[in-house]
Amino acid sequence: MAKITAGTWVEIEQIILTPEQRAPTLPEDTKKVPYVLKVSGFLLAEAELGAPARVRTLIGRELEGKLKTVNPSYEHTFGQVVPELLTIGLEEDL
Amino acid sequence: MNGRDMSYQAVMSRKNEIMKASLGIDYDDYIQSPIAFDYERMMAETGYTHDDVIRIQHETKVGNTPLFELRNLTEAVRRSSPPGKGARILLKDEAANASGSFKARRASISAYEALVKGYPGMIAATSGNYGAAVASQAAQRGLKAIIIQEVFDSRGIGQPEIIEKGRKCEAYGAEVLKLSVGPELFYLLLRTLEETGFFNASLYTPFGVRGVESLGLEIANQVRAAYGREPDAVVITHAGGGNLTGTARGLLAAGCEQTRIVACSVDLSGLHMASDHDFNRKSFTTGHTGFGVPFATWPDRVDVPRNAARSLRYMDEYQLVTQGEVFYVTELLTKIEGLERGPAGNTSLTAAITLARQMDQEQVVVVQETEYTGAGKHHNSQLSFARKNGIEVRRGDPGDSVPGESIVIPERLEQVRGKVQDLDRLRISYLNNAARIHPPDRWGEVDISFLAADLKVNTDWVRQRIGSLSQNDA
Numbered sequence: 001m002a003k004i005t006a007g008t009w010v011e012i013e014q015i016i017l018t019p020e021q022r023a024p025t026l027p028e029d030t031k032k033v034p035y036v037l038k039v040s041g042f043l044l045a046e047a048e049l050g051a052p053a054r055v056r057t058l059i060g061r062e063l064e065g066k067l068k069t070v071n072p073s074y075e076h077t078f079g080q081v082v083p084e085l086l087t088i089g090l091e092e093d094l
Numbered sequence: 095m096n097g098r099d100m101s102y103q104a105v106m107s108r109k110n111e112i113m114k115a116s117l118g119i120d121y122d123d124y125i126q127s128p129i130a131f132d133y134e135r136m137m138a139e140t141g142y143t144h145d146d147v148i149r150i151q152h153e154t155k156v157g158n159t160p161l162f163e164l165r166n167l168t169e170a171v172r173r174s175s176p177p178g179k180g181a182r183i184l185l186k187d188e189a190a191n192a193s194g195s196f197k198a199r200r201a202s203i204s205a206y207e208a209l210v211k212g213y214p215g216m217i218a219a220t221s222g223n224y225g226a227a228v229a230s231q232a233a234q235r236g237l238k239a240i241i242i243q244e245v246f247d248s249r250g251i252g253q254p255e256i257i258e259k260g261r262k263c264e265a266y267g268a269e270v271l272k273l274s275v276g277p278e279l280f281y282l283l284l285r286t287l288e289e290t291g292f293f294n295a296s297l298y299t300p301f302g303v304r305g306v307e308s309l310g311l312e313i314a315n316q317v318r319a320a321y322g323r324e325p326d327a328v329v330i331t332h333a334g335g336g337n338l339t340g341t342a343r344g345l346l347a348a349g350c351e352q353t354r355i356v357a358c359s360v361d362l363s364g365l366h367m368a369s370d371h372d373f374n375r376k377s378f379t380t381g382h383t384g385f386g387v388p389f390a391t392w393p394d395r396v397d398v399p400r401n402a403a404r405s406l407r408y409m410d411e412y413q414l415v416t417q418g419e420v421f422y423v424t425e426l427l428t429k430i431e432g433l434e435r436g437p438a439g440n441t442s443l444t445a446a447i448t449l450a451r452q453m454d455q456e457q458v459v460v461v462q463e464t465e466y467t468g469a470g471k472h473h474n475s476q477l478s479f480a481r482k483n484g485i486e487v488r489r490g491d492p493g494d495s496v497p498g499e500s501i502v503i504p505e506r507l508e509q510v511r512g513k514v515q516d517l518d519r520l521r522i523s524y525l526n527n528a529a530r531i532h533p534p535d536r537w538g539e540v541d542i543s544f545l546a547a548d549l550k551v552n553t554d555w556v557r558q559r560i561g562s563l564s565q566n567d568a
Contacts, residue, residue: 016273016282021102023278030370033248036274037282040264057269059215059238061290074261076254076470079478084489084503088422089429094170094507 003046004070011040011072012055012065039063040072098288105284113398116287116294118211121399128532130544131400133407137343140300142203144347147308150206154234155192156199157308161316161460162187166430171450174508181326181453183446184460186313189435192234193262194466196309197227200336201295203305205231208293215239216295219283219397221256222333222380223438223465228295229266239268240292242283247275247373254479255379255438258470275373280397296397303340303402310344313460314353324350326457327449329442332357332412333385335393335403341462342408354410358445359386361414361513362497374483375498377417377476381441386412390520392527393548406524407548412515413445416492418503419510420444421473426507437473439465448512477501521549522559529563 004010017035041055041063053067098104105112114120124136142150151157164183172180191198201224208216215238218228225241232239241263246252263270271286273279287294296302310328317325328345330338342355360382365372367384376382390409393401420437423444428434443461450459469475481487486500491509495502504510528545537545537560546553 017102017278022276023102023281026276027366027369030276030368033274033370035276035278036246036248038245038272039269041269058264058267059240059269061240061269074257076257076261077475078469078472079254079475080481082474082477082481082487084487085421085425085474085477088425088503091506094173094426094430 003048004043004067006043006045008043009040009071010043010053010055010067011038011069012053012063013038013068014065037065038068039065043067100285102278102281105281105288108288109284110399112284112287113294116292117296117299117398119299124400126540126544127538129528130541133404133547136400137300137304137402140203140304142304144307144311147203147304151199151202151305151308154202154205154231156202157191157312159190159312160187161185161313161320162433164431167426167447168450170430170507171447172455175451178455179451179453180455181450181457181459182321183450184317184458185433185443185464186309186460186462188309188463189439189466193223193226193230193266195223195227195439196306196337196463197223198230199305199309200224200297200302200340201227201231201305203301204228204293204295204299205235205237207301208237208295209235211293213237213291213293215290215292217242217283217286217290217292218295218297219279220297221245221259223259224297225259225268225270226262226266229263229268232268233266238292239263239266240271240286240290241268242271242279242286243273244275244279245272248370251374253374253379254470254475258468261470275368275370277368283397294397297334297336298396298398298401298403300402303336303343306336306340307344307347309462310341310346311348313341313462314345314348314350317458317460321458323458325353325460326453327354327356327459329356329358329413329446329449329459329461331381331439331441331463332359332405333380333382333389334396335389335401335405337463338405339403339408355408356445356449357386357390357405357409357412358442358512359383359412359414360417360420360441364496365498372498375485377480377485377501378420378438381438383414387520391523404548406521407550409517409550412517412520413448414513414515415441415444416495416502417497418492418495418501419512421477421501422504423447423510424473433464434467436465436467436471437476439463444510445512447507447510521551524549525556525559525563534560534563
């Protein structure tokens with residue numbers, strides 16, 4: 001797999017707590033899955049996707065985790081139009 | 095930190111020492127019993143006067159926001175009200191604060207305190223606008239910020255609104271720790287406080303609540319100057335309780351003792367807040383009953399030993415609204431008032447419509463916040479996401495909606511009517527929670543007085559209910 005070069009902005013993932021280590025009082029569905037952290041930073045040394053990696057975050061902290069995403073981006077939008085909203089406020093008589 | 099046991103149980107058991115080091119407040123100094131503490135002395139001993147708060151906030155682009163009269167909306171409400179009814183609806187445009195919400199008030203004093211006390215940075219655990227507020231205030235004070243945020247479910251999917259709030263924190267230069275669903279946010283907060291030695295910018299410290307008092311003061315002054323009267327009612331979106339507590343305290347400090355303090359939350363009853371499955375079935379991430387009710391009925395469930403945000407101490411009424419009603423009103427604000435604002439901030443505006451209809455025309459009802467809007471943080475984003483997740487979205491009677499299954503957007507303004515919650519039922523629920531922590535047969539005068547003040551009732555009211563609590567407990 002291709003190596004990602006040091007200095008690249010990436011997202012890493014850590015399992016903070018496995019299902020067995022989680023808080024004692026959780027709903028059944030939540031209890032079954034691990035507690036997962038994702039955080040972004042600049043890659044400190046060349047690494048492969050999916051392999052352990054270290055990053056320096058925006059405030060300079062160094063954190064470790066599995067390299068998940070290169071150039072993690074925000075792609076949220078206004079969503080698909082919801083036509084039910086469009087006529088609100090345009091009616092003659094509210 | 096090296097060599098310390100970092101397991102869930104071990105870190106949680108170090109809670110008190112971590113809190114003391116990360117806040118510089120010794121709560122033991124105020125605690126009087128397992129339930130009672132000297133609330134007013136704790137609030138007074140932050141060391142900040144109202145003038146200090148206003149000066150500090152002015153330095154970092156917080157406060158002095160406009161108060162607008164919503165003339166077209168008021169007119170529309172009057173058309174569907176009984177003769178002589180339909181109070182003026184005023185809106186405090188808190189989106190004008192740095193970071194786009196009233197939460198900047200809450201973060202500003204914590205940032206100042208962290209700077210003065212020499213902390214290198216601050217940490218907040220929040221999925222709300224508060225994260226952006228902390229990041230923005232920290233940036234201006236030259237402090238580092240870490241925001242711990244519940245973002246995605248086990249499929250890795252998050253609501254557009256939450257994604258946007260994370261983006262905004264990062265935009266201000268914060269490190270954002272993005273987490274899957276679960277209450278262990280608090281565990282990671284403690285762990286990160288211990289690792290970094292940063293200031294705990296908890297929402298629930300006296301600093302956070304004192305910072306909101308300026309909002310109540312401004313409302314009192316602006317309404318008096320423009321209308322020659324005191325605000326008759328102020329409607330406040332209620333989740334953790336700090337918005338309501340701070341605003342009400344500010345109004346009281348300004349002498350507005352007759353102003354009715356109305357809480358409002360989006361009704362999400364039936365959805366479990368720690369459920370991985372339910373996480374993306376709600377279209378509001380804050381300002382809803384999943385926080386509002388538990389925090390009202392037991393404020394001390396938070397990340398500090400005693401909560402400075404105590405909503406029932408100040409609340410006169412509690413309105414519930416549906417998701418569909420808030421989305422309708424958000425669109426209406428845009429179309430007839432020319433103000434596009436984020437949906438969560440319009441929760442209290444929705445309740446204000448119901449209230450205005452019941453109030454006389456010469457009275458004024460104040461909606462005390464707005465929040466910024468944009469991609470993700472928009473009612474169209476939230477509704478589109480809901481529809482994609484199998485939630486039914488339609489126009490109709492909002493009373494027919496079921497949280498997590500359907501969102502019904504009103505067809506007409508008269509269908510925006512909210513629902514009143516029984517405050518006495520909440521007060522009794524609070525007493526039952528208190529009884530679980532400290533058995534009623536051990537309650538002394540200090541406890542009874544504290545409980546009465548915390549519930550805005552007299553001591554006889556508390557005494558009369560002790561019997562039924564003990565029976566319930568046994």
